[in-house]
Amino acid sequence: MDFYQGRVLRIDLSKGTTAVEPLNMEWAQLYVGGKGLLLRYLWDEVPPKLDPWSPDAPIILMTGPFAGTTVTTASRLVVGAKSPVTGILNDSYVGGSFAPELKFAGYDAVIIKGKAAKPTVVTIKDDVVAFVPADNYWGMMTSAVEAALRADFDANAKVLSIGPAGEKKVPWACLSTDQYHKAGRAGHGALMGDKNLKAIAVRGTGTVSVGDPKAFLELLYKIHTDYVLTDDNLWAHEEGTPVLVDVVNGGGAIPTRNWSAGQFEGADKINSEAFQKIRIKKRACFQCSISCRNFHETTFAGETVRGEGPEYETIALCGANCGIDDIGALMKFNELCDELGLDTMSSGSVTALAMDLTEKGIHDFGLHFGEAESYVQVPALVASREGIGAELALGARALAAKYGHPELAMQVKNLEIPGYDPRGSFGSAISYATSDRGGCHMRAFPPGDELAAGTMPADTMEGKVEQVIAGDSANGFIGQNFSSIKFSGIWCDFWAVTPEQIALMLAPLFGHEFSEAEVMTIGERIWNLARLFNLREGVEKDDLPKKLYASEGAFSEGPSAGKAVGEVVFRESLAKYKTLRGWDENGVPSEAKLAELGVDVRL
Numbered sequence: 001m002d003f004y005q006g007r008v009l010r011i012d013l014s015k016g017t018t019a020v021e022p023l024n025m026e027w028a029q030l031y032v033g034g035k036g037l038l039l040r041y042l043w044d045e046v047p048p049k050l051d052p053w054s055p056d057a058p059i060i061l062m063t064g065p066f067a068g069t070t071v072t073t074a075s076r077l078v079v080g081a082k083s084p085v086t087g088i089l090n091d092s093y094v095g096g097s098f099a100p101e102l103k104f105a106g107y108d109a110v111i112i113k114g115k116a117a118k119p120t121v122v123t124i125k126d127d128v129v130a131f132v133p134a135d136n137y138w139g140m141m142t143s144a145v146e147a148a149l150r151a152d153f154d155a156n157a158k159v160l161s162i163g164p165a166g167e168k169k170v171p172w173a174c175l176s177t178d179q180y181h182k183a184g185r186a187g188h189g190a191l192m193g194d195k196n197l198k199a200i201a202v203r204g205t206g207t208v209s210v211g212d213p214k215a216f217l218e219l220l221y222k223i224h225t226d227y228v229l230t231d232d233n234l235w236a237h238e239e240g241t242p243v244l245v246d247v248v249n250g251g252g253a254i255p256t257r258n259w260s261a262g263q264f265e266g267a268d269k270i271n272s273e274a275f276q277k278i279r280i281k282k283r284a285c286f287q288c289s290i291s292c293r294n295f296h297e298t299t300f301a302g303e304t305v306r307g308e309g310p311e312y313e314t315i316a317l318c319g320a321n322c323g324i325d326d327i328g329a330l331m332k333f334n335e336l337c338d339e340l341g342l343d344t345m346s347s348g349s350v351t352a353l354a355m356d357l358t359e360k361g362i363h364d365f366g367l368h369f370g371e372a373e374s375y376v377q378v379p380a381l382v383a384s385r386e387g388i389g390a391e392l393a394l395g396a397r398a399l400a401a402k403y404g405h406p407e408l409a410m411q412v413k414n415l416e417i418p419g420y421d422p423r424g425s426f427g428s429a430i431s432y433a434t435s436d437r438g439g440c441h442m443r444a445f446p447p448g449d450e451l452a453a454g455t456m457p458a459d460t461m462e463g464k465v466e467q468v469i470a471g472d473s474a475n476g477f478i479g480q481n482f483s484s485i486k487f488s489g490i491w492c493d494f495w496a497v498t499p500e501q502i503a504l505m506l507a508p509l510f511g512h513e514f515s516e517a518e519v520m521t522i523g524e525r526i527w528n529l530a531r532l533f534n535l536r537e538g539v540e541k542d543d544l545p546k547k548l549y550a551s552e553g554a555f556s557e558g559p560s561a562g563k564a565v566g567e568v569v570f571r572e573s574l575a576k577y578k579t580l581r582g583w584d585e586n587g588v589p590s591e592a593k594l595a596e597l598g599v600d601v602r603l
């Protein structure tokens with residue numbers, strides 16, 4: 001079989017058994033791989049309304065068809081489950097080198113169910129899968145468990161692990177691989193901890209077939225020279241995501257002191273220029289010619305801090321949103337989150353909320369905006385659920401509600417939102433509200449055109465709903481349909497690949513030519529499948545914290561002063577979104593739309 005290995009590994013942690021079954025190629029034809037194929041498996045593997053904490057609830061690791069080949073940026077992994085935080089889909093993407101190693105071991109996907117009686121590590125070496133007691137590894141930081149498993153199992157193993165935060169089931173515990181790469185957001189780390197699964201270590205000695213290697217390499221040469229190594233992608237290599245700090249801050253959209261301002265006066269101390277001064281090397285994921293990763297070194301409290309990142313979201317939410325402009329403190333906070341296995345976006349949001357509650361005199365957490373010493377204590381307290389960490393680990397929505405101020409929690413469907421304030425990026429209001437995994441910027445990205453390229457005004461909803469649904473990188477900002485096929489490839493967010501280029505790469509995969517329209521149809525099919533899954537599981541209504549769109553929430557100063565989507569326009573835009581999608585007023589896709597798209601399941 002070309003590209004796919006055609007095999008799925010099933011792991012039952014309760015029984016300590018494994019099985020291998022054929023990959024469902026009919027589903028692969030419909031949903032490609034990555035996000036799409038993950039969703040199709042989740043539909044069948046998650047019984048409707050199943051408690052996400054049930055031992056029967058699966059965690060699925062899914063590769064893309066190009067993982068392990070030389071297709072640039074496409075060796076990523078998606079981890080999927082029904083989230084215990086949002087109650088809906090959580091598909092979380094991670095780079096590094098785990099996905100290609102899994103393909104080399106002979107698997108496209110791994111479906112993990114059950115719950116081990118004791119802490120366990122699963123090792124995979126080609127066809128040999130073993131359950132190893134994790135007594136020696138439980139409690140280890142993420143970098144330590146990777147190193148230990150390479151020493152104990154295989155020096156070339158790739159490891160996907162949880163840190164202490166996952167062991168304690170912190171809602172935003174994440175998975176870690178290659179030390180600095182995280183599958184974050186809504187609770188995969190907590191689920192893995194609940195299953196008593198500390199890590200999966202994989203070593204593969206096989207290859208991935210690409211059919212006609214000469215033709216495939218000729219295609220990739222053209223793609224590399226014409227579409228990858230171009231000015232459009234230079235920003236990612238030269239600066240990486242920190243380039244967004246000045247862009248978003250300049251537009252009045254950087255969350256500042258728990259979303260009380262859109263511009264941070266200390267931004268020049270934590271922007272791309274500041275990070276370039278402490279950058280010591282560049283790094284890349286497996287087979288990525290863009291190489292966006294920045295490795296930094298600085299000091300905090302007299303000690304050296306070294307590591308990859310932080311990325312923009314971390315800078316915005318753990319920096320500006322906490323009032324922190326000390327680059328060493330920010331690096332330290334990021335390092336602690338990485339080691340403990342905590343999603344930095346939620347960590348920053350909840351820390352900022354606790355600072356806000358303290359400064360408003362609602363409850364004293366001993367945390368203050370801009371105060372670095374107490375701030376860097378937070379990750380360890382949250383990961384251990386000790387001291388103030390026990391309450392912070394509730395997450396933003398529950399913490400704010402506990403103290404009678406739900407309006408201070410910036411979340412959508414119980415997922416803390418990313419670092420682009422809709423008051424300075426109107427399109428983000430609709431993209432956050434309608435995202436298929438709660439507050440997320442990776443399904444549609446209005447700030448790309450509103451703030452970075454400046455090709456669409458940021459302070460209007462004109463044309464935004466259409467773009468949020470169907471935009472693509474050749475024609476305005478990325479929208480949900482396009483991101484769905486892009487994340488099924490799985491091509492990295494940071495390559496500005498277009499539908500035309502995806503069509504070229506899908507042709508050798510499926511053995512026939514693809515049009516751009518067909519590429520977008522696959523994306524729309526996948527987005528509607530996600531909607532069906534979320535409806536079946538009981539998704540909350542699409543909404544946004546009111547202060548981010550209502551007129552009374554507008555800032556009084558800064559570049560976005562006086563600007564707000566407005567309640568009427570926001571509600572009209574949500575209604576328009578459903579109409580354009582072919583969904584009814586409750587957001588249920590029509591039979592005609594599902595049939596037109598070829599979605600093969602029904603509610």
Ligand code: SF4
Binds near residue numbers: 285
């Ligand atoms: S662009 Fe960056 S994050 Fe994406 S695959 Fe390449 S190195 Fe990894």
